[in-house]
Structures are given as structure tokens and as C-alpha cells.
Amino acid sequence: DAEITQSPRHKITETGRQVTLACHQTWNHNNMFWYRQDLGHGLRLIHYSYGVQDTNKGEVSDGYSVSRSNTEDLPLTLESAASSQTSVYFCASSESEDPRRTQYFGPGTRLTVL
Amino acid sequence: AQKVTQAQTEISVVEKEDVTLDCVYETRDTTYYLFWYKQPPSGELVFLIRRNSFDEQNEISGRYSWNFQKSTSSFNFTITASQVVDSAVYFCALYEETSGSRLTFGEGTQLTVNP
Numbered sequence: 001d002a003e004i005t006q007s008p009r010h011k012i013t014e015t016g017r018q019v020t021l022a023c024h025q026t027w028n029h030n031n032m033f034w035y036r037q038d039l040g041h042g043l044r045l046i047h048y049s050y051g052v053q054d055t056n057k058g059e060v061s062d063g064y065s066v067s068r069s070n071t072e073d074l075p076l077t078l079e080s081a082a083s084s085q086t087s088v089y090f091c092a093s094s095e096s097e098d099p100r101r102t103q104y105f106g107p108g109t110r111l112t113v114l
Numbered sequence: 115a116q117k118v119t120q121a122q123t124e125i126s127v128v129e130k131e132d133v134t135l136d137c138v139y140e141t142r143d144t145t146y147y148l149f150w151y152k153q154p155p156s157g158e159l160v161f162l163i164r165r166n167s168f169d170e171q172n173e174i175s176g177r178y179s180w181n182f183q184k185s186t187s188s189f190n191f192t193i194t195a196s197q198v199v200d201s202a203v204y205f206c207a208l209y210e211e212t213s214g215s216r217l218t219f220g221e222g223t224q225l226t227v228n229p
Binding site for chain 1: 157161221
């Protein structure tokens, strides 16, 4: 079955380190998204991509970057991790450039920055 | 201003009770979509329903039903005869035509169904 996976599922890192969270989907979806989930804020969009070589900033993009070299993967990089980036991160994908298509979510990555 | 407001942070009911989760949204777009997602204790986000702004028909799926009212900008979700397995955080989300591809989520409602 097609799916969307994230790795690692849990990560502990130190302030200042570079961290990369992986997201891989096998639906061949063009659209991919990264969100963070924090208490009191719901889910907030970090970055998104409509296809290979396309990336866009979301609501809370500072301190994060993404690159899209193929359809299946959208890795999220924290250039210099900060304690404020401790959160649960969700990757999502949707079927076409029309984002009215439902977004399907990965299982999440819990990141702790000490 | 919050675009999606889920005023109920936590709700606790006893099994077999009916429960309604409220969602109020704010938009100037004439074309928009509303979503409900469920996040069970395992953490994944599960899509439940999508409704567009031109379709105000209520929808029922098993024990779940949704009441969309444009006049009050609300898209409420009712679970009939709740079960312990319904315990989860439920998120309402809004997609606006003018927002690019963004889904704006509410803060979520934690539903606990006690046996």
C-alpha cells in the first residue's frame, strides 16, 4: 500500500546542531508539506513544495529549510537547532497542485532540542 | 485573529453519550474548504471529512455527522453514542482559495470518552 513515512520517529539533539528530518511518500503526490505541532497552536505550516525543485515558505519557516530533488522525498533541515524548535513535526502530501485535495499525514517525528 | 477557533479545549463524556465538537472559522473568500482530522493517542493524523463552501448539506457517516452553517461560520462535528475508541484530539482546518496551499488548523479539542 502507498504510504507516507517519517524518520526518525524520535530525536534528541543539542542546541546548535544541524538536524534533518526525513519524509518519504509512495503515492507519487506532487504536493508535500511540513508542519509543527505545539500545545496551544495546533499545526502550523513550515514549508511546502508543489513539485521537484519547488519550495515555498510557510507560516513559521525561520530556522528551517527544505529541498525537493525528487517526487518522493522532502527532507526538513534545522540549520542550527534551538530549544524553541522542540516540537512534533508532521509531513503531509496531497494529490495535485490543487490543495483542495486532502492532505495525508505521516506518523510524526518528536524532536527534543536540549 | 484566529481563523479557525475550536473553543472547547477538552471535553470529557461517558461512553454512549452524544458529543458535539465546535468549529468556527473566519474567511473573506467565497470559495473555501473545511476539514476535520482525528489524532488518536498513537499520534497520527487521520482525515475524516472535507466540505466545500458551496455545499451546506449535512453529512452523516455512521456515528459521525457534520453540520455546516455558513450563516454562523460554523462546521460542527457530532459523535453519536460515543465509544472509548473515539478518544482523541480532533482538529478543524480551513483552506482558502487566496491562501496559496495553506491549511489553517484550529488548536484542537481533546475528547476523552470514559467507560
